[in-house]
Amino acid sequence: MSALNSKDLHVQGVAQLAKMLREKDVSAVEATQHFIARIRQNDGLGAFLSVNEDAALDAARAADARIASGNAGALEGVPIAHKDIFVTKDAPTTAGSKMLEGYRSPFDATVVTKLAQAGAVSLGKLNCDEFAMGSSNENSAYKPVKNPWDVSRIPGGSSGGSAAAVAARLLPAVTGTDTGGSIRQPASFCGITGIKPTYGRASRYGMIAFASSLDQAGPMAVSAEDCALLLSQMCGPDPDRDSTSLDVPAEDFSLRLNDSLEGLRIGIPKEFFGEGLAPDVRAAIDAALAEYRKLGATLVDITLPRTELSIPVYYIIAPAEASSNLSRFDGVKFGHRAKAYDDLTDMYRKTRAEGFGDEVKRRIMIGTYVLSHGYYDAYYLQAQKIRRMIANDFQSAFEQCDVIAGPVAPTVAWKLGDKADDPVANYLADIFTLPGSLAGLPGMSVPCGFGEGGMPVGLQLIGNYFGEARLLNAAHRFQQATDFHLRRPEGF
Template sequence: MTTSNLHDMTVAELAQALKSKQVSAVEVATGFLARLGGNPHNTFLDIDSEVTLAQAQASDARLAAGTGGLLEGVPVAHKDVFVTRDFATTAGSKILTGYRSPFDATLVQKLGASAQGGAGMVSLGKLNCDEFAMGSSNENSAFGKVTNPWDTARVPGGSSGGSAAAVAARLTPAATGTDTGGSIRQPASFCGITGIKPTYGRASRYGMIAYASSLDQGGPMARNAEDCALLLSAMCGPDLDRDSTSLDVAAEDFTASLNQSLEGLRIGIPKEFFGEGLAADVRAAVDSALREYEKLGAKLVPISLPRTELSIPVYYIIAPAEASSNLSRFDGVKFGHRAKDYTDLVDMYKKTRAEGFGNEVKRRIMTGAYVLSHGYYDAYYLQAQKIRRMIADDFQRAFTECDVIAGPVAPSVAWKFGENANDPVADYLADIFTLPASLAGLPGMSLPAGFGAQGMPVGLQLIGNYFKEAQLLNAAHRLQQATDFHLQKPAGV
């Protein structure tokens, strides 16, 4: 085996090549580090080749001893909202410039060194993202925008845009992302890769810098469903001592049912996902994917999710409210950026936060503080929580008629940089199809379904009932066995 094509191999292929000694972990790590020179598409925020190669050497020793983990020696990169001891963690914000955590996030541990019970993956570094995971375009990072490998004039999606772009550009075979309102699924769609958000609470949130605590959920991003199944198998499992939102649900091998027949699978098609506002090119690609499912034996069932439109106002009340509380800890006292000139403690708070936070973060903090303020809590926040419950109930009614729900991830393909610069609400509206599942805490994923205008990728969204990740991954894998959209890559990659 030559090392020149290692970047084109999937997670599963690399894992097999490493276990069979066709290539070493150091060779794999060295090959990927060479591709990171110049930081293509501004995807990485921190790289340390010494750390990466030391991890690879340790993996080779375990592989030689026959004690390697599930994914021993396979490279991964982490979204910069997961704290790490060996790399700086900034959450894409100036206020955390240079911050280094004294511990690793649980998800980082679970994928990391097998000597500590992890899957044995080797970290390539930390990936760019919208500041504190707030955004749909990756234009909000304090360290510069990430560009889409399919067209560098277009956004990669957000907030996990660095993760999606890095996987699409073959800079890493896998990456972690977080999904609060669609931040794994939407950039996966825009960059032509696969990503899954598990049921809320299945993967630990410990060590994930919080944006909206009742919504944030980590998950894997890779090129295909098989790789996502491998990664998710390593990520999930209870973390009850460290994460109060962790579910006491045992880890699961999500690869076990990947090849099950789809004969008789009922796929629900929400009429609200196919109405006015959905671009014709996106609809054509999604419709084509749905026809493939029919060929595979699945049955398309019309359903309704009547409160879909309400998910946007509900989300943009609840999420900013939680953000205003979570981000109060960034005040310049204990860690991160501190203003240089101030007269007293209050002045230091004000100047530190004004200098450290970007415009979108400030906007959401102010919105959240407003809806939680005296006189508005009942009118806005409490009502939003009631409608959130109704949105979750809509899904449960739908799942009496179908097994899986399918539709578009976003109303359009990736837009050009600056198109929504003066209209943040336009970015918010792009989340209309991903927000409902997030508000309900359901698992959802995006997989390549074709191409739209200017050859830009289009993603198909699959939503499952609670703890039905295996069913989603099976449906995605079978479609990918019948199509080749997930095999396509940007020009020049």
């Protein structure tokens, strides 16, 4: 490997790095060593919870052997890492919680397996809000993650470690999960690209559940092109292991990246541009939409009238499902168990009190309440009805447009600790991502400018069901015309 390549290796995207590996300009072992060194040098960001150097180098050597034999996969030798919500065989998986400290899964998540089969080399596990519950990555039981653009600010959550790792170029791409915006919002705050596919497109098997009807895996990377390469490998049916997996064949999302945007109808929901949207964010979004006009797209005014209801609906449905899903963590079979207790009930109580953080406890209590006798019909059932109305609103909108665009979040990333004592303020920051999640639609964040304090702003694109290729094409063409996705935080 030349000195130039060694110096600049981390600025290469997935597509460029994969090409370099195939053409043997760099070996997978050299690439892996380079990125491990960067991870060690930038440990202060808190992006990683564990790094498995030995296993990564073994996988890299195997990748080099496949490249040499002409049997390289689509991502052969490309270093990645997984959000610590995906179980990984013989490696730590904590979901950012003390409850699972020391846990090692006997199997890999389907997404982990699929990416490994494509040749990607996993370097370790990325920090996240505990059980993916949070919008700031301050809820990790181990350490908060810092935003590389300004280390006094949050990176967003719950996939904050994933977003920070890509923004700091510790890796070219990573996995994340999105329940109510946990790929899109941190991607926006950290100035990278991230996509949540249609619910059911990627298997949830081996993804530690938060809210089963909402959780979805997706990639986070520098560019839409890179996201397309990863998403193509992550998706596909998994009927034997995930009952919510859709019977939709895997797709090469990179095939339509260069389609013309001439005639593309972009819907602009008026509800996304109200008083709560910060002026600096609005300015960046307006400039991005003007760029789309230059690329041949047409802007169409639409309405999503139940946008504001998405917050109460989400924060009834998601905690209800979390209450059910997290009931398994009781100290009996795996995970944390209290050291001293009087009887079985006392063991349950102390184990869960010690193992769960405040936000997780808060959501379990909310969920248990809304599912309890006398309240189920008044809260949970009503929320499900409104959820269907929100999904119908999108279908009405898609009769007028092909893609919906708007902000990802009302503001840029805030300072660490600013909203730590106000969970409702954190919840309100998800207002633009929650509607698409409740409807199960694909959505993504695309870097589109900078706001207050020089912090990144992301443009949200939402597509109709199975519209990932169209979204990625729209994002890619925008990125061909701009360079926001290529800009890096100073020092990285």
